[in-house]
Amino acid sequence: MALSAQQLLARTRAALGHPDAAVELMTDVVARRERALGPGHPFTVASRRLLDDLASGNRHPPRT
Secondary structure, eight states: OHHHHHHHHHHHHHHTTOHHHHHHHHHHHHHHHHHHHOTTSHHHHHHHHHHHHHHTTOSSOOOO
């Protein structure tokens, strides 16, 4: 639940114009999901996709 909240916070930060903070937070979320769930878990894959979108400058990525 905590990682889902962090992921939402990252989206919010990006939408408010703080992309670096969003990428930093999502980097942590992805790393923690990989350790806890594994790299192929659907939640990890979705988090990685969001991180990639945010890192590429997409401030409003689609919800997954």
